[in-house]
Amino acid sequence: MxxxxxxxxxxxxxxxxxxxxxxxxxxxxxxxxxxxxxxxxxxxxxxxxxxxxxxxxxxxxxxxxxxxxxxxxxxxxxxxxxxxxxxxxxxxxxxxxxxxxxxxxxxxxxxxxxxxxxxxxxxxxxxxxxxxxxxxxxxxxxxxxxxxxxxxxxxxxxxxxxxxxxxxxxxxxxxxxxxxxxxxxxxxxxxxxxxxxxxxxxxxLAPPPGTDLVTRVAQLTATRAAALDAHATELRRIERALHDGTQNRLVAVTVLLGASRRAVSRDADAADALLEQAQGAAEQALAELRAVVRGILPPVLADRSLDDALSGLASSCPVPCRVDAGTDGRYAASVEATAYFVVAEALTNIARHSRAEHAAVTVRHRDGRLWLRVTDDGRGGADEHGGSGLAGIRKRVEALDGTLTVASPPGGPTTLEAGLPCGW
Structure with a gap:
């Protein structure tokens, strides 16, 4: 105009x-x-x-x-x-x-x-x-x-x-x-x-000029420690998922294949049933392996966009969820993966603990940051130290030098807002 x-x-x-x-x-x-x-x-x-x-x-x-x-x-x-x-x-x-x-x-x-x-x-x-x-x-x-x-x-x-x-x-x-x-x-x-x-x-009352630099160095040191901690946590999660899920399925496939091989000369019907079980176990192992891969970096982020990935999360959430994503273009893979993780974990918490009837996800790009806002009309009272997953979200956000605020008074509503620096 x-x-x-x-x-x-x-x-x-x-x-x-x-x-x-x-x-x-x-x-x-x-x-x-x-x-x-x-x-x-x-x-x-x-x-x-x-x-x-x-x-x-x-x-x-x-x-x-x-x-x-x-x-x-x-x-x-x-x-x-x-x-x-x-x-x-x-x-x-x-x-x-x-x-x-x-x-x-x-x-x-x-x-x-x-x-x-x-x-x-x-x-x-x-x-x-x-x-x-x-x-x-x-x-x-x-x-x-x-x-x-x-x-x-x-x-x-x-x-x-x-x-x-x-x-x-x-x-x-x-x-x-x-x-x-x-x-x-x-x-x-x-x-x-x-x-x-x-x-x-x-x-x-403001600190001397050099204090800001000292504070910033301390913040960056804490951020680096949080990034390493988040990386180690993610590796443990992947190792646990592979060990407890995919590896056990593959062991079951190996056992069933050995048993069917021994039974094929004695009882063809029993061998066929064992092979069918082995095929089912292999399919389950493949599904679990795909889930682990999606947890590392969802393919939809690489194939399409962050908006599409968040819309997919909202559609699979048991609580009716509305997504208002107004992002411009693509962001760094680490930023999009963290945004996806934050929303996925927040919606999981809403489905498990909030007793909410509606949820909403808002995404905006403002002042060089990608802002995520997840709200619900549930009972509130979310405690970051109560094992609700908020501590993991904070570590993941702070690993990118981002900020996280959670407002969840008893009786609700609950609002989670994360700001991720995206460089433009």
Missing amino acids: ATHDASPATGPAPVRPWDVFARTRVALDAFEHLVGGIGTAVLALIMLLWLMLTAAACLLGIGLLLVPVTLRGLRAVADRERVRLTRWGPEVIGPGSAPARLRQAFADPATRREVRWVASHATLGTALGLVALTLPFTSATDATFPLWWRFVPPPEATPSISLWTVHDWPGAFAVSLLGIGWCAVTLGVAPGMAWLQAWPGRRL
Whole structure:
């Protein structure tokens, strides 16, 4: 669809209703951030007063006993703000446990930065939060002024900023226009205020620049270990399937063929029955061998596409399942195999444990990742440590440096979402 830029000849582009709605939604989100920041700002104010009290007590020589509790409280308040900031933006990683001694606290850069954050957030954060609470009420009061000004005493019939006293209807409607202006100002400044309130926390509570690299190295080390563990688990699964299934079938075929060979000269009918049993055992061994091969890499992934493979899984699931796959092109074999494994294991869990009546699989490509979402309307309560197969799914996903989240409250529904990096 072609687009045209506004020019002096055509005039400015009209303000579309959905733009206004989007800006209003951004402003409302900003107010939610500001109000949430008041809670941590109050905690920061309390902690600032406690720090000052502890410092004064240390000067008198009796405050050293308060230092460990104070440092743990400081870290707890800072971690609370880190959780809030992570909820509304990029993750803010904490430094871990707080130092236990005053000398360690002076040597710890994270603690010094937290003290600076407490001082700034206790003042600036509180002020911005209070302004954010005041502006909407001020705007609403002035905007609705014509509805209530006749019911208050004349000296109190004034706008929010007390510029004049209203004595007639024109003045009341002028205050209403002022309230509308306050609404526009409120919607305009709220995002900036939310950013300003969060700025000290993002600047002072975030780890030093090198920490991200160290964390990333640790994550990659854990990912490599998970990949090796998943590989070993898969080899054990294949070995167990071949040993317990296909090998036993082939041994049975060998025994039946030997018995039929000895019986062919004595009893042709018995030999024929033994050969028939041997043929059935060989067919079962072949079927089990094909199942093992499909478990390694389903042929449908190589012959057709991931969408077709997932549709085949959904059609064979005992629970009615709907597939909404909107993938673009093909992905690496490891990515498609992992996606197939995740959905297959999830649908198996749904059929065995969920008591669900419906399930759904959604596949999307977004932000360089292949996102898989499997939901059901079952009883919920899925436990990753309860032997439900979720631990195996997580290892398989993390082996590709992917992410897995599971939400399964008691009573349902259950939602499993996996993100697999696919490189484009």
